[in-house]
Amino acid sequence: MIYFTPGPSQLYPTVKKHMTSALRNEVPSLSHRSAKYQEIVSSTVVGLRTLLTIPKTHSIFFVASGTEAMERIVENCVTKNSFHFINGAFSKRFFQTSIELKKNAKKHEVAMGQGFDFEEQIIPKQTELVCFTQNETSTGVSLPMDKLYELKKQNAKMLFVLDIVSSAPYVHVDFRSIDVAFFSVQKGFGxxxxLGVMIVGPDAIEKAEFLAKKGTNIGSYHNFLSLKTFADKYQTPETPNVLGQYLLGKVIGDMLKKGMTNIRKETEEKAALLYRFFDRHNRYIPFVKEKMFRSKTVITVVIPDGSKSVVQKLKERGFVVDRGYGELKETQIRIANFPATSKAAVNKLIARM
Amino acid sequence: MIYFTPGPSQLYPTVKKHMTSALRNEVPSLSHRSAKYQEIVSSTVVGLRTLLTIPKTHSIFFVASGTEAMERIVENCVTKNSFHFINGAFSKRFFQTSIELKKNAKKHEVAMGQGFDFEEQIIPKQTELVCFTQNETSTGVSLPMDKLYELKKQNAKMLFVLDIVSSAPYVHVDFRSIDVAFFSVQKGFGxxxxLGVMIVGPDAIEKAEFLAKKGTNIGSYHNFLSLKTFADKYQTPETPNVLGQYLLGKVIGDMLKKGMTNIRKETEEKAALLYRFFDRHNRYIPFVKEKMFRSKTVITVVIPDGSKSVVQKLKERGFVVDRGYGELKETQIRIANFPATSKAAVNKLIARM
Incomplete structure (x- = not known):
């Protein structure tokens, strides 16, 4: 099967090979306090910094999932007020997380499938943390980065956090304008x-320090200060997913060899093939109307006769695509366009559609 | 190398085989909301219930680590007062977690290497949660379960939680007397x-419900109520370590085939070999003096001439043992006695000592 699913997805082609080498090198038996372990993490972190152009000002923290990242960010960056741009299930999950952690979460919500008009002045003045789902996995809406940088300029004192769970490593982020970003490895990294990864800038760390000094509960082992103490020596507070960290480093190495320029170009070519096909199709219709908001990595398509039979038909032909998210389940399909699937595979998928 | 380390340790002999089958069956690409995934988790959970004799009253929750379990338990079981029996680094970590989460944590602390006299009445009346590290990985001290059941009877209204991180699956727990237990998979399960596993009884769930109704912050996606909603359908709130859950189920299956009676018997025989050797040794001395407190799964040994050279010597001979924990690093070694290492391997280790 070829997995075009935007959840867990197709494994990057080299993963099996790296899994074999991990077992041969006894990676799962290594102590997470050993020098060998630190070398593994250092290699992963250094590779990631190169791949995503992460400046030295920003720390890299390992957690267990993107969902955990949301919790840790709210705990460590918000005394009281967070603000959320909501246009789907994952941006809503971020908002919900802040509510559950007893913060005063406010939102600006638009219909699923839509982007935002960032020219409007809607962020309340007292906001400490502004949360964006850069790529809404539930709807295939992607937010243009230049608009976000503009918004950050106008709200320089607020912390800006970016969920790039299903757009990394494709999306290019200028981290000088972003305080926290996070992703999980089962999507674009194949x-x-x-395993989740957080990229955390100095203003967010300072905020966590401020909260800690005030006596606010910022969590225990995974608060930013504890994470930073260990990250500075290429460790984690707890025994982490060592195998996952090793595999991430190896796949990053492969991606660096291929080059991000090539990976981005290929992603855009594959996305263009898919959108062109659906734009011309007589029954299937791209869900996101405005082209500037169309995700290159998660393509959502309205299937007026129902998604079930299309998903079933494709499965019989060796392709796994996902149905729509939540209430969109019956009427949409979602196709992931991650680096693990080749242009040839996308062409085959289109031919069998 | 054969790993006798009590952190990440020797892989259970069948793990490589199961890893291959996981990749062949495309387990890492499965959606965590699919029926196939639910079958995997159901098989793991049902197997674990049989292996550890977990009654239906208790739910099984998956988290990322034992350290995370500590945080979730304090968040969900304590309004204000926790009490901790401390005799090493991990019982101290549990206490510290409660402090960090702004609870009123009290403790009864004894020197490293010692157990407790449970006859003494030292638990304050207002205590909500009593925390025990059943097997202190840092010192090799194990707490006798019958004494804990007695104590629970005398303090029936308090929630009793048991860290069995480095004693599961060997330790036999009567869950009718224990409210929460937790372990992580990189130790006894090889x-x-x-991946961490929590076994949570009805009184602990009720406490979480009580706290939630009061408006207390019990965490977001991994609070007990959210975990239970998903666990009831063999899912997790977030995208979890699916591969870890699959492998755990497979190793549990292998352990069930072998039988817990045999595994326990073998563990005790191997522990007896090790303690007998060190009790008779003219320079190496078991750290835990009182035999009733000697762990069967983590054996700590005082090396008066220094641990470094012994660890090095054994490494050259193909055996990895750990040095003492923290301040005991220079003067002790720690030998894990988990099901993954055979009696033959233990005999070899002793012969090369």
């Missing part, structure tokens, strides 16, 4: 699930 | 790190 790895087994169970 | 699996890659990155």
């Amino acid at each position: 790895l087994p699930a169970g | 699996l890659p790190a990155g």
Whole structure:
């Protein structure tokens, strides 16, 4: 099967090979306090910094999932007021997380499938943290980065956090304008699930320090200060998913060899093939109307006769695509366009559609 | 190398085989909301219930680590007062977690290497949660279960939680007397790190419900109520370590085939070999003096001439043992006695000592 699913997805082609080398090198038996382990993490972190152009000002923290990242960010960056741009299930999950952690979460919500008009002045003045789902996995809406940088300029004192769970490593982020970003490895990196990565800038760390001094509960082992103390020596507070960290480093190495320019170009070519096909199709219709908001990595398509039979038909032909998210389940399909699937595979998928 | 380390440790002998079958069956690409995934988790959970004799009253929750379990338990079981029996680094970590989460944590602390006299009445009346590290990985002290059941009877209204991180699956727990227990898979189960398991009884769930109704912050996606909603359908709130859950189920299956009676018997025989050797040794001395407190799964040994050279010597001979924990690093070694290492391997280790 070729997995075009935007959840856990197709494994990056080299993962099996790296899994074999991990077992041969006894990676799962290594102590997470050993020098060998630190070398593995250092290699992963250094590779990631190069791949995503992450400046030294920003720390890299490992957690267990994107969902955990949301919790840790709210705990460590908000005394009281967070603000959320909502246009789907994952931006809503971020908002919900802030509510559950007893913060005063406010939102600006638009219909699923839509982007935002960032020219409007809607962020309340007292906001500490502004949360964006850069790529809504539930709807295939992607937010243009230049608009976000503009908004940050106008709200320089607020912390800006970016969920790039299903757009990394494709999306290019200028981290000088972003305080926190996070992703999980089972999407664009084509790895087994169970590892999340946070990229955390100095203003967010300072905020966590401020909250800690005030006596606010910022969590225990995974608060930003504890994470930073260990990250500075290429470790984690707890025994982490060592195998996941190793595999991530290896896949990053492969991606660096291929080059991000090539990966981005290929992603855009594959996305263009898919959108062109659906734009011309007589029954299937791209869900996101405004082209500037169309995700290059998660393509959502309205299937007026119902998604079930299309998903079933494709499965019989060796392709796994996902149905729509939540209430969109019956009427949409979602196709992931991650680096793990080749242009040839996308062409085959289109031919069998 | 044979890993006798009590952190990440020797992989259970069948893990490589199961890893291959996981990749062949495309387990890492499965959606965590699919029926196939639910079958995997159901098989793991049902197997674990049989292996550890977990009654239906208790739910099984998956988290990322034992350290995470500590945080979730304090968040969900304590309004204000926790009490901790401390005799090493991990019981101290549990206490510290409660402090960090702004609870009123009290403790009864004894020197490293010692157990407790449970006859003494030292638990304050207002205590809500009593925390025990059943097997202190840092010192090799194990607490006798019958004494804990007695104590629970005398303090029936308090929630009793048991850290069995480095004693599961060997330790036999009567869950009718225990409200919460937790372990992580990289120790006694011989699996890659990155997965923790909590076994949570009805009184602990009720406490979480009580706290939630009061408006207390019990965490977001991994609060007990959210975990239970998903666990009831063999799912997790977030995308979890699916591969870890699959491998755990497979190793549990292998352990069930072998039988817990045999595994326990073998563990005790191997522990007896090790303690007998060190009790008779003219320079190496078991750290835990009182035999009733000696762990069967983590054996700590005082090396008066220094641990470094012994660890090095054994490494050259193909055996990895750990040095003492923290301040005991220079003067002790720690030998894990988990099901993954055979009696023959233990005999070899002793012969090369």
